[in-house]
Amino acid sequence: MDFEFSPDELAFREEAAKFIAKKVAKPGVLSLGADGTRYIDTPARREFMKDLADAGYLGVSWDQEYGGRGLPPVYDYLLNEELALQGAPSTGKGVGIIGRSIITLGTAEQKAYFLPKILNADIEWAIGYTEPDSGSDLASMKLRAVKEDGGWRINGQKRFTTSAHFADWYFLAARTGTGERKHDGITLFLLRMDAPGIEINGLTCIDGERTNEVFLDDVFVPDDQVLGEVGKGFYYMSAALDYERHVLFPWGYLKRMYDVFIEWARTATIDGEPVYNDPDTRAAIAKLSIDLELARLLSISVVATDDPEQANVGSAMNKIAASEFYQEQADTALDLMGAGSWLQRDSEGAVGEGLFERLYRSGVLQSVGAGTNEIQRNIIARRGLKLPNPV
Amino acid sequence: MDLTLSSEQLEMQQTVRDLFAEKSAPDVVRAMEEDKIGYDAELWSALADVGVLGLLIPDELGGLGFGWEEAVLVFEEAGRVLVPGPLFETAVLAASLLENSPDEIQRKWLPRIASGDATFGIGWKEPGRGPSTKGIGSTLAQAESGLTVSGSKVGVSYANSVDRVVVLARSEQHDERIDLVLIDPKADGVTLNRVETLGSTPQFMMHMKDVPVSERLSLEEDGWQQWQTALLRSRVALGAWSIGVAARALEMATDYAREREQFGRPIGGFQGVAHPLATVAKDVTSTRLLVQQSAWAIDSGRPYESLAAMVGMRAPDIGRTATKVGHQTLGGIGFTNDLDMQLYYRRAKEKQLQWQDHRGLSDVIVDTVIG
Secondary structure (H helix, E strand, C coil), X not given: CECCCCHXXXXXXXXXXXXHHHHHCCCCCCCCCCCCCCCCCCHHHHHHHHHHXXXXXXXXXXXXXXXXXXXXXXXXXXXXXXXXXXXXXXXXXXXXXXXXXXXXHCCHHXXXXXXXXXXXXXXXXXXXXXECCECCCHHHCCCEXXXXXXXXXXXXXXXXXXXXXXXXXXXXXXXXXXXXXXXXXXXXXXXXXXXXXXEEEEEECCCCCEEEEEEEEEEEEEHHHEECCCCEHHHHHHHHHHHHXXXXXXXXHXXXXXXXXXXXXXXXXXXXXXXXXXXXXXXXXXXXXXHHHHXXXXXXXXXXXXXXXXXXXXXXXXXXXXHHHHHHHHHHHHHHCXXXXXXXXXXXXXXXXXXXXXXXXXXXHHCCCCXXXXXXXXXXXXXXXXXXXXX | CECCCCHHHHHHHHHHHHHXXXXXXXXXXXXXXXXXXXXXXXXXXXXXXXXXXXXCCCHHXXXXXXXXXXXXXXXXXXXXXXXXXXXXXXXXXHHHHHHCCCHHHHHHHHHHHHCCCCCEEEECCCCCCCCCHHHCCCEEEEECCEEEEEEEEEEEECCCCCCEEEEEEEECCCCCCEXXXXXXXXXXCEEEEEECCCCCCCEEEEEEEEEECCEECCCCCCHHHHHHHHHHHHHHHHHXXXXXXXXXXXXXXXXXXXXXXXXXXXXXXXXXXXXXXXXXXHXXXXXXXXXXXXXXXXXXXXXXXXXXXXXXXHXXXXXXXXXXXXXXXXXXXXCCCCCCHHHHHHHHHHHHHHCCCHHHHHHHHHHHHHC
């Protein structure tokens, strides 16, 4: 066994780390501390993505024929881990699930149009899966696309389309079939976010971030904007989500927030006593250190295996471990930090720059988004333990 | 990175699994609960034959000279079947302690451990005392005939059959210093009282009154440090044992959850039953990796202390949780002695308690992190 990355992999990470450190030093890139930079649209973030693109850091694991570096997936993993560790935006869904889906499913024209734009960080994407009545039961979606001459007419509503208010393109799943098994009648579309008939309504979240409802009223999409085969969308989405589950929960974020907590524990005093002498704080440090390490091991185990089934179950385990650590870290830090721990960033008397106050809020999403932790446990039970699909 | 086992390691795992299937089946484990010695001599010599007893002992002293990666494989298998006998105490903890002892003591005992001719017990914890140095109340004294030890040790496993017991004792002359000495539990001055335990394994309250010391393991260096180092490393193998217990409990529970029907469907098809099992599966997977990584760190000369302490704190807990969830899954029938879950439940908790030292392990982790 060998738990270390190869010298080449480590060298790549070190080079990326230096590059990222230089770029995140620019004002605005790190505006949110340990997390939350993923869904925010600011000029600084767009510029940072451009910097990544110019240096060839977008699509490092894409084939060279599509403009990537043709490196094994572990390089993308290491890059995103380093981005997360430094609190920078991740490479995102463009080079992630959307680009990958276009590479696998797209026509020659679609590839030629989208892939270079993705690699240049020229376009922003939004993903439309979830609906008001269709959350965990994704296959029950109702938003409908009806075939007409030369294309499709779409009507319905999506909810929790996080980047809709600044995206250029919409990666959308719609029901195209009638009557058959609910999993079999779904199709993927690529449409312009500013297509006539699309209306976006913002929803403000518990952590101050924005997500959206998207209403589609007689939106027309030409045939050449269907991705893959009509009716196979649910299976494409499931395969992409298996990937997304791992990428969306990088360990680096967890390490970053833990490091902030440890720095507090190393330096803070309460009533003149160093907090690291407090038995409760010591017990918490030990427990968090163990849980953090276990989350790291699950994270690397997904990258280390070439068995897709094992990677699948592993990424469900990773998602649970990462989200639960996130919540535990925020909760525990607030408990221990004493007077002012609950104050927001920039408030007088705020402890640890208000980071854990914010993470306590955003943590709620961790066990819900990208497949609830209940769905992850279903995946482990069904695919890992060969139990019947649990209800 | 390569998180897979080598072909030699897989072969070794299979050899040990086959051996245990033959010699440590559940009926054997159950029968041994009533046995005076508590394990079978035939099993012990088979363990010697396949090299398990000499796994961590260098070739030149009769062992296989393997590393901790192999040791954790063997101990996960041992945990899966609850193999009876002083395997951990002898082949891991005593062997590790002896490895840092004076040469002539190593040469005397290590080959005999490897060949199956010597077994060891461990006398650490004392009644009403804690796991730290403060908890060592047994004392050494210099008599005319030589060094003697007096005091009491709680829960010494297999003390009625082992050749030597490692005893932690305080030197009277330098009362800060903890020494590690060997005694023959059959020597004059030793009283062994069999105790009934949670895990129904052979354990003894060992009272020592001026018992002659046969060897002192700690000559120059501080015995407490020597003990801590060996115990911390050994916890990695102990952790593997807990993972084996947990993995087997999970298997028994999921097998049952697939077959047992209520409300017209297998109970494993209900989230209330399936989700705790999924959580255990996650914890077994991640903690097994932690155990393997710790073994790899020791073998490759990397810092392992904090990792081993993490194993020491978490792995026994996973054994305990998995068997608890296992019982909940089995429901009423699991409560009877007809099924094996109760064995795993009792043994997992007992092992956790026997070797527990939360404060000490937590200090190792915190000191590494805080610096």
